[in-house]
Structures are given as structure tokens and as C-alpha cells.
Amino acid sequence: MSTFRFRAIEKATSREVVKVEELGRKSLIFGDHVFNDKSMRQFLTPEAYQAVKNAQLGIKIDRKLAEYIALGMKEWALSKGVSHYTHWFQPLTGTTAEKHDAFFETQFDGDPVEKFNGSQLVQQEPDASSFPNGGIRNTFEARGYTAWDPTSPAFIFGTTLCIPTVFISYTGEALDNKTPLLKALNAIDAAATEVVKYFDKNVKKVTATLGWEQEYFLVDSALAASRPDILSTGRTLLGHTAAKGQQLDDHYFGSIPTRVLNYMRDLENHCILLGIPVKTRHNEVAPNQFELAPIFEETNLAVDHNSLLMDVMKKVAERHHFKVLFHEKPFKGVNGSGKHNNWSLATDTGVNLLSPSKTPKSNMQFLTFFINTIKAVHDNEELLRSSIASAGNEHRLGANEAPPAIISVFIGQQLTKVLEELKGVTDGKLSPEEKTDLKLNVVGKIPDVLLDNTDRNRTSPFAFTGNKWEFRAVGSTANCAGPMTVLNTIMAKQLRDFKNEVDELIEKKGMKKDEAIFNVLREYIKMTENILFEGDGYSKEWEMEAERRGLSNHKHTPDALKAKVSKKSMAIFEEMEVMNKIEMEARYEIELEEYVKRIQIEGRVLGDIAKNHVIPTAIRYQNLVIDNVKGLKEIFSDNEFEAVANEQLQIIKKISHHIANINMKVVEMTNERKAANLIEDVEMQAQAYCHKVKPYFDEIRYHSDKLEIIVDNELWTLTKYRELLFTN
Incomplete structure (x- = not known):
């Protein structure tokens, strides 16, 4: 790079740092570009405000109130210098989509006015002819609808008011990633709430939470422009490995280069304004590879924020003369990039269902959701594998610290011992001595076990990491909605089946609730042993062992995707009312194409x-x-x-x-x-x-x-x- 060009970049990035510093503490500007609770209270009438809050609970908004909401949203946007609005949606392209319309209109007498009404807020009709549809509609049938999702707040990007929406066909089938996700989240809420009432009858809602970890590479934009393969495919198709790569382990968690740090600070500033609660930044293992991670959020909002973040990262990078590479394997011989999805369940009473406490009752609740998750993954490992299948991830899985294509579950040696002890307890009703032993010597010790359970297995695709599950096999370009739709759906199905089994033991065999729960969990432990694995996921021995256990090993995307349209998968999605057969077959065809x-x-x-x-x-x-x-x-x-x-x-x-x-x-x-x-x-x-x-x-x-x-x-x-x- 020439000295002149380097200095020009240095000056440009220095100016950006000044802008960041001028804005002061992040807490003071968080969500300033979001139509959040604070903004709604200021710009909406009490009735309109309550209508939005009710809509977030699933209550339909009256059309008359939608007019007042649109008016308040418009006034808020205009006060921020906004000129256009768009329905912001996530079609099955893996990216986001938007069509901007100006608030500006002329009246019948020619006078200009800024206008935005309830119908424009609630529903739009973008041309759907060129979006992937998998045979749901003919190419000549362009009609598709976007409908406002009030559970994800509107935000301002540039000079445009962006309204998160779903995208459906004229006949009602989902043409996007958000619609199935919302249905899956409703399913997990209903199923988990019924189960958690065994332990706390005050719980009225369970929310699936997500914390993603976005890995990415930064390459100088001028150098990237000199590579036709990077420009067209997002990765290098050719290139001899450098003499020095990541073998010295000196980049990981190292001092962040000044130019990169300037980019990160500018990016974080934009994220804070947009309400994306970014928390962590650091160097990743490969040279020029980095990571950004936020605070956990409700899953739908977290998915929207990740999709928005990827757009923001690209635009901010342009100002710093960088090109962001999200491809799962942009460089041969060094780490690829993932997007670890950290998933958990939280009640409206403030309890993380995957975090134990000091009481045996709470720990039985923890074990219930912990073991049911293992069972859900065990029964649907091929479907879970299909949710992260792509051409890019095909290069990454099984190489340089990425998990293998075999889906297994890692829980650590300590928790493995806990399950072994639970499995060994006598069948049927428990004696008073057994109950005491179970509560004090097994269940009661779980918090201490987790406190010391610091071992981790970076080759595991699905690992328990203390108070959450980490789905590590997700690729860096992926829309989190895909794997999260699958995970929440199979978990909802599993919890529904679990409750039916427990209730049957209570009603037909006269067992006490705690004994019935324990008996079902003990059987699940026995049934799911094959999915648990603590060793090296890269080894040939594990491949042979996994085959012996009956676990799938779909290294190629076309093979992995078949699980999406298996009879078993279709039955689950239809039973949980997440997707119908047409929608599943369409997605299968789209992903193959x-x-x-x-x-x-x-x-x-x-x-x-x-x-x-x-x-x-x-x-x-x-x-x-x-x-x-x-x-x-x-x-x-x-x-x-x-x-x-x-x-x-x-x-x-x-x-x-x-x-x-x-x-x-x-x-x-x-x-x-x-x-x-x-x-x-x-x-x-x-x-x-x-x-x-x-x-x-x-x-x-x-x-x-x-x-x-x-x-x-x-x-x-x-x-x-x-x-x-x-x-x-």
C-alpha cells in the first residue's frame, strides 16, 4: 500500500473517532434511532401506546388506532430528519430487503405534505416476482404482502424509517425467514409455559433468548478489489498459504490494530443508536479475523438485530476503507467464521430455565429443560444439521476449530456424572430415603458442579456452557432465524411430549408429580446417551464411533438438506403449526437452488x-x-x-x-x-x-x-x- 494512501486512510479513520467520542456515554444514546418504549410514550396517545403493547402480546391492533400509531411514528421520524419509510423484511435470499417511499406527497390542490397512514404502516404490497419462492407462486404472479411486526420496533437507518415486517404470498404462505420464526417462538412459549407450571404456577410466558457471536474478516478494500474471487464469491478461490498464518496463536485476543479499533468504535456507535446492545469485541484466531457479540435478547429481536448489524458493518467498513468478509471460509489454511447461537429460555418472572439455583426444586426445573433439550437434539439431529447447511458452511465444518458435520451434544464430565447418577436411581416410586439422597447428593449439588464446570470442547457443534446452550455449527453468513426456527420447534414438540408423558404417569399410575417428572427424565437419559460426546470431534475414531451410534454425518449440503422434507420433519412442523408442507418443500428447493x-x-x-x-x-x-x-x-x-x-x-x-x-x-x-x-x-x-x-x-x-x-x-x-x- 502506498504511503500517501495509508495516510489518507489514517486521517479518515481519525475523523470518525472524533465523531464517536463526541457522543459520550453509550447509555445516554442507546436506542436513540429506535421507536422504542420511551419514544412511543412521547409521540403516541395512551390508547395507541397500549395498542402496540397489546400487539406485542398477540392482540390485534384496531385499524383506527393504527392511524394514530402511524401518525406518531411519522412525527417521531420527521423530528429525526427522516424523509422516507420502508417495510424492512427478510426474504429467502439470506439478506434483507427494502423499498423506500417518501413521506412527501402532493394534495389534490398541489400543496405538498408529509403523509403516512395506518394502512401504509400495517401492510404493503411489494413486487414479489423476483424473490425466491420455491414454487409457491408463478413468476408472473408478482403479488406478495409485507405486514408489520410490532414485536420488533421500527428504527431509523440513514434517512429512512425502517418498519420490520413479515413477507407472505397472496395465498398466505411464508416467503421469508421471520414468519416461521415467530410461529416457532409462539410454540415454544406455549409448550414451555405448560411445563414450567409444574414448578411455578405464576409463570404466564416463556421467552426464547438468543445471543449470537458474529465472526468476520476485515480486508483492505483496495486489496479486496484486486481479487475477482473475493468480489464475486466472498472468498479466495486461489492463493498459496502465507508463511506465517495463525500457527503462533499470537492474534487471538491480541491487541486490536488501531485502524480496526477505529472501525469497531464507529460500528459500535451505530449499533448503540440502533438499539443493538453490543458488548464484546476481540481478535479471533485467524489473522485479520474478529468477533462482535451482544447482550442476550428475545430471539426475534436478536435475529433482526443480527441481520441489521451485517448491513451496518458493510456500510461502516466502506468509510474505513475495509471490506467485510462474512464467508464461512474466505481463506484456506486458517480459521473459518461462525455465528455461534447461544440459546436459552426465560420466564416472565425473571428466571433462566437453564440456570440452576441452590434449591432442589429449582434444580429439578433446570434438569427438566436441560434433559429435554438433549432429547430434542437426539431425536432431530439430522434436521438440526440441515438448518445450518450451506455452500459456505460446507467448507468450514470440520476444519480449524469449527465443529464437524456430525451433530453431537457436549455437557462436560461433571454433568455427565450427574446424569449417570440420576439414571441409576430405582424405577417407579421413590422411597423417602431415595428422595432425600436424590435431592441432597445429586440435584442439590448441581450449582456447585456448574461453578467448576469450566471445561469446553470447541469441536462440539451443540454444547452446554453454564446457563445456556451454544449451537456452534451455525455459519457466519447465516440468518439466525433458520437454526432458531428449527431449535425452538423441536424443543416445543419435545416439551409437549414430555408433559403428556408426565401427566399420563400422574393420572394412570397415580404417581406424585415429582416422581413422574423424574421417571420420565430418567428414561430420556437412557434414550439419549448416543448423542453425548466429550472427545475430539475431528478424529477419525469419532467418525467411526458416530456411525456405530447411528448418528448422521452429512458432509455435503445436498445430503444434509434432505432432512428438511423428511416425513418426520414435516410432521413436526405441521403439528407445531410453524410451517406447512408447501412451505417446507419450497424452502428445500430454494436452498438447493x-x-x-x-x-x-x-x-x-x-x-x-x-x-x-x-x-x-x-x-x-x-x-x-x-x-x-x-x-x-x-x-x-x-x-x-x-x-x-x-x-x-x-x-x-x-x-x-x-x-x-x-x-x-x-x-x-x-x-x-x-x-x-x-x-x-x-x-x-x-x-x-x-x-x-x-x-x-x-x-x-x-x-x-x-x-x-x-x-x-x-x-x-x-x-x-x-x-x-x-x-x-
């Missing part, structure tokens, strides 16, 4: 770079070596020439070898891609791209990376790993 398109794009980009960058550059350098050999031929005698020019001749041969292989493999890959494109069945097409097209990527890369270390550095047109990973 996305997989195909991403591999297709990568194949095209790889072929282009190989043909138009790598091979011409190699030939250019080879010609220089040939000229050198010709000169040596003129200077030295025939007897001397072979010894003097041997190395150059070997270089010429090696270059020819790698060029020939690249050219051959690109042609073969292109032919396979063309053949795959002719396949009409999307399942077969995805399999063809996975097993016939994608394998060429590594072969082409191998020969290209070999040329990178042979060819003169001054001639090589692609920015190398040492610059991409160590310039910040």
Missing part, C-alpha cells in the same frame, strides 16, 4: 481467473526464463550449458506442467458444469455440482498455488495471502 448457483458462480469465476490471470502470468514469466536460457546458451559451451541452465530448464518444465493441468482441469470442469446445467431435477443438479463440478476446484487451485510460488512476485497479478491477511 442457492447451493447450485453459488457453486456455479464459483466455477465460472475460478475458470476466468485461471484462464485470464494465472496462465497468462505464468507464460509471461516462463518467456523471461526462456530468454534467460537462450542467453546462457550463447555464453556457455555445450558442455557447460546443461549444468549452468539446469534449474531454469526445470522451472520451464514445471510451469508447462502446471499450465497444462490447469487448462485441462478448467475445460473438464466447464464441461461438467454445462452438463449439470441441463439437469432439470434440482436434487440431481445439486448432486452433480457437489460431486462432479466442485472437486475440480481443489485440483485447479493446487496447480495455481504451485505457480504462485514459482512465478516472479512482481508479475503475479493476484494479491497474495500475506497482504490480504496482514494489512490492517
Whole structure:
């Protein structure tokens, strides 16, 4: 990077720091750009305010009151300098979508006015023709509806009022990620509330909470612009590993580079204004890899905040001359990026259901939800695996500290011993001695066990980490709504089944409530042993052991996605009223199509770079070596020439070898891609791209990376790993 350009960046980022510092304490500006409770009390009538609060509890808003809400929301937005509004939604593209409309209108007499009414707030009709729909509607049928989600507050982004909404088809099927999530959250609320009443009858609502951890890479924007693969695919398709990578472990939790810290501070400022409660920032393991994490929130709001954050990160990065890479595996040979989803359940009385306390009663409540979670994962491990399947995550799973494709549960040795002790208690009704022993020697000691249970397994995809479950296998580009919809749905189904089993023991066998609960939990412990694993998830031994246990190991996305449309999965989603068969089949088709398109794009980009960058550059350098050999031929005698020019001749041969292989493999890959494109069945097409097209990527890369270390550095047109990973 030139000295002039570096100083320009330094000055720009310094100005941003001043802006951040001028705003003072974060607590004073938190949510300033959000139509939150404070703003609603100021700009809404008492009746309109109460209508919004009631809507957050599921009570429909009267159309007349919607007019007053829209009026107050508009006045608040105008007071902040806003000129436009949009229904902000999350279609099945994996990103967010918005269509801006101005408040400005002209009346019948031509006079200008700012206008925004109840119908514009509650419902819009964006063109749905170009969004993924998986066959739910025909391409010529453009109608789709966005409807206001009052449980997630409106916010201001730039000069636009953004109103979080669901997105549905004309016939009512969900065309977005939010709608199924909201239904799953309703299901877990209903099921968990019924179960928790065994322990506390005052509980009226259970909320699923989420704390995501967003990992990402920062690359200098000028360097990123020099790489066609990064611009088109978000990752490097070629590139020899740098001599220094992450092997010294010196980047992890290290001092944050000044330029990166300036970016982080600017980003955090925007997050605070938008009500995103960011808490943690640090260097991750790989060079130029970082992490941001917030305080836990209600799951729907947390999902919205993560989707918004990814948009904000990109825009703020532009001002700091960075490009954010969210791809799960942007660089070969170093850590990929995940988005760990930390999940728990909380009651309206302020209790975390996955956090024990000092009383046996509370600890039985903890064990109930703890063991039921294990049972839900055990019974639906393939479905859970499908929820994090993607082309990007396919590269990440099982490599450099990412969990493997095998879904297992880690609870630590201490809690494993607790379950073993519970499993060994006598069947049927408990004697007074057994009850005392259970409460004092097993259940009563759980808080102390968790206090000392500091061991962690970074190779586990689903781990208990003290007072929450951490779904570590989620990819960094993922919308959290996908895995959270699945997790909350299977947990709701499991809790419903659990309550039915407990009630049956109470009613038909005359057991006391505590004994019935314990007997069911004990059976669950026996049934779920196969899903528990404490060892190295990367080992070949675990792969063989997992197969023996009957656990799936779907390394390829097309195989993993099949669980979405299994009879078992469909039955669960329909029973819990989260999605119907049409919606599930549509999502399956959409995700297969996305997989195909991403591999297709990568194949095209790889072929282009190989043909138009790598091979011409190699030939250019080879010609220089040939000229050198010709000169040596003129200077030295025939007897001397072979010894003097041997190395150059070997270089010429090696270059020819790698060029020939690249050219051959690109042609073969292109032919396979063309053949795959002719396949009409999307399942077969995805399999063809996975097993016939994608394998060429590594072969082409191998020969290209070999040329990178042979060819003169001054001639090589692609920015190398040492610059991409160590310039910040």
C-alpha cells in the first residue's frame, strides 16, 4: 500500500473517532434511532401506546388506532430528519430487503405534505416476482404482502424509517425467514409455559433468548478489489498459504490494530443508536479475523438485530476503507467464521430455565429443560444439521476449530456424572430415603458442579456452557432465524411430549408429580446417551464411533438438506403449526437452488481467473526464463550449458506442467458444469455440482498455488495471502 494512501486512510479513520467520542456515554444514546418504549410514550396517545403493547402480546391492533400509531411514528421520524419509510423484511435470499417511499406527497390542490397512514404502516404490497419462492407462486404472479411486526420496533437507518415486517404470498404462505420464526417462538412459549407450571404456577410466558457471536474478516478494500474471487464469491478461490498464518496463536485476543479499533468504535456507535446492545469485541484466531457479540435478547429481536448489524458493518467498513468478509471460509489454511447461537429460555418472572439455583426444586426445573433439550437434539439431529447447511458452511465444518458435520451434544464430565447418577436411581416410586439422597447428593449439588464446570470442547457443534446452550455449527453468513426456527420447534414438540408423558404417569399410575417428572427424565437419559460426546470431534475414531451410534454425518449440503422434507420433519412442523408442507418443500428447493448457483458462480469465476490471470502470468514469466536460457546458451559451451541452465530448464518444465493441468482441469470442469446445467431435477443438479463440478476446484487451485510460488512476485497479478491477511 502506498504511503500517501495509508495516510489518507489514517486521517479518515481519525475523523470518525472524533465523531464517536463526541457522543459520550453509550447509555445516554442507546436506542436513540429506535421507536422504542420511551419514544412511543412521547409521540403516541395512551390508547395507541397500549395498542402496540397489546400487539406485542398477540392482540390485534384496531385499524383506527393504527392511524394514530402511524401518525406518531411519522412525527417521531420527521423530528429525526427522516424523509422516507420502508417495510424492512427478510426474504429467502439470506439478506434483507427494502423499498423506500417518501413521506412527501402532493394534495389534490398541489400543496405538498408529509403523509403516512395506518394502512401504509400495517401492510404493503411489494413486487414479489423476483424473490425466491420455491414454487409457491408463478413468476408472473408478482403479488406478495409485507405486514408489520410490532414485536420488533421500527428504527431509523440513514434517512429512512425502517418498519420490520413479515413477507407472505397472496395465498398466505411464508416467503421469508421471520414468519416461521415467530410461529416457532409462539410454540415454544406455549409448550414451555405448560411445563414450567409444574414448578411455578405464576409463570404466564416463556421467552426464547438468543445471543449470537458474529465472526468476520476485515480486508483492505483496495486489496479486496484486486481479487475477482473475493468480489464475486466472498472468498479466495486461489492463493498459496502465507508463511506465517495463525500457527503462533499470537492474534487471538491480541491487541486490536488501531485502524480496526477505529472501525469497531464507529460500528459500535451505530449499533448503540440502533438499539443493538453490543458488548464484546476481540481478535479471533485467524489473522485479520474478529468477533462482535451482544447482550442476550428475545430471539426475534436478536435475529433482526443480527441481520441489521451485517448491513451496518458493510456500510461502516466502506468509510474505513475495509471490506467485510462474512464467508464461512474466505481463506484456506486458517480459521473459518461462525455465528455461534447461544440459546436459552426465560420466564416472565425473571428466571433462566437453564440456570440452576441452590434449591432442589429449582434444580429439578433446570434438569427438566436441560434433559429435554438433549432429547430434542437426539431425536432431530439430522434436521438440526440441515438448518445450518450451506455452500459456505460446507467448507468450514470440520476444519480449524469449527465443529464437524456430525451433530453431537457436549455437557462436560461433571454433568455427565450427574446424569449417570440420576439414571441409576430405582424405577417407579421413590422411597423417602431415595428422595432425600436424590435431592441432597445429586440435584442439590448441581450449582456447585456448574461453578467448576469450566471445561469446553470447541469441536462440539451443540454444547452446554453454564446457563445456556451454544449451537456452534451455525455459519457466519447465516440468518439466525433458520437454526432458531428449527431449535425452538423441536424443543416445543419435545416439551409437549414430555408433559403428556408426565401427566399420563400422574393420572394412570397415580404417581406424585415429582416422581413422574423424574421417571420420565430418567428414561430420556437412557434414550439419549448416543448423542453425548466429550472427545475430539475431528478424529477419525469419532467418525467411526458416530456411525456405530447411528448418528448422521452429512458432509455435503445436498445430503444434509434432505432432512428438511423428511416425513418426520414435516410432521413436526405441521403439528407445531410453524410451517406447512408447501412451505417446507419450497424452502428445500430454494436452498438447493442457492447451493447450485453459488457453486456455479464459483466455477465460472475460478475458470476466468485461471484462464485470464494465472496462465497468462505464468507464460509471461516462463518467456523471461526462456530468454534467460537462450542467453546462457550463447555464453556457455555445450558442455557447460546443461549444468549452468539446469534449474531454469526445470522451472520451464514445471510451469508447462502446471499450465497444462490447469487448462485441462478448467475445460473438464466447464464441461461438467454445462452438463449439470441441463439437469432439470434440482436434487440431481445439486448432486452433480457437489460431486462432479466442485472437486475440480481443489485440483485447479493446487496447480495455481504451485505457480504462485514459482512465478516472479512482481508479475503475479493476484494479491497474495500475506497482504490480504496482514494489512490492517
